[in-house]
Amino acid sequence: MMSYKSLITFIAITALATLAACSGKPRVPKTFLSDRQLNLEEFFAGKTVAYGQFQDVLGNVPRRFTVDIEGMWNGETLTLVEDFLYDDGATEQRIWTLTKTGEDGWTGTAPGVLGTASGIERGDTFNWTYKIDLPIKEGTMRVNFDDWMWLLDDDRLLNRAYVSRYGVRLGEVILFFEKI
Template identity: 30%
Template sequence: MSIKDFNGTTPVFLPERFFDGCLEGWAVLESLVGGLQKRAVIRAEGRWSEAEGTVHFTEVYRFDDGHEDTLHWAIHKVADGKYNGSEPRLEGPAEGYQAGCAFNWRYTRNTPQKDGGAVKLNFDDWFYLIEENACIVRGSAGRAGLPFGTAHVAYRKIS
């Protein structure tokens, strides 16, 4: 699948618009063979800075096993349809591409685990805007180029 496949689709997903405000979300994480591994409730809030061309976006994942993971994103609009980003646990920059209703976001992150350790995972997340205040995400995670699991996430913008 290519981001270009979504040219002309609506509504248009713009990270600087969707991530500006408060969001709530829900996630399920599945193993490579489809078994449920974890569930999470997500609270998020972002602020778009026109002057910086950046969305400052914080997500808090509260997993059913009791641990939390907080991400502090800075998502920079580089050009129409092109983004890069940073987050304290990233290894290198995140890269994003947008077309129509879709946004593809790729990055490598040292992801905290319940036991206090961290696992380096490569993420390939596809956001699809369903309507102005709702999107669905299908994310895949892997290690060393091998698939590890899939996340299904629903976000609703609440302000």
């Protein structure tokens, strides 16, 4: 039988986890912040650099990184070669293959991604969701990404990704992309 103190602690932790998981996330807008039109195939064609960090739900920033990206669009497929350099010196490469599935839709695959990622591009906004076995120091961790991107101007894109596992938010990845 659970003690009263243990029960109160359990309820408090459950309530906090539920609040963290349910806290506001963006939605694909019906109206837009600007009249800009994000076209992934145009934005990511050529070289792009991204600067980012992961922040856990407690506000800690355990990892920062930069990503050099080479993008190639062949009229049907957008290939993104992403070379990560973490602040601890670790490196990683991820190669995305994205396919445009209609006026607003995208699908994609990359090593470590389970199944197919899917996304929708509307106005200056792109939302991208996928499940991935994310490399960590101890091996890999299976997490869900809910990526949101906003075109700030022709050369800059802001990205906020909500990272969760088993429906519980672990933290967020904030990235700033810049064409070079």
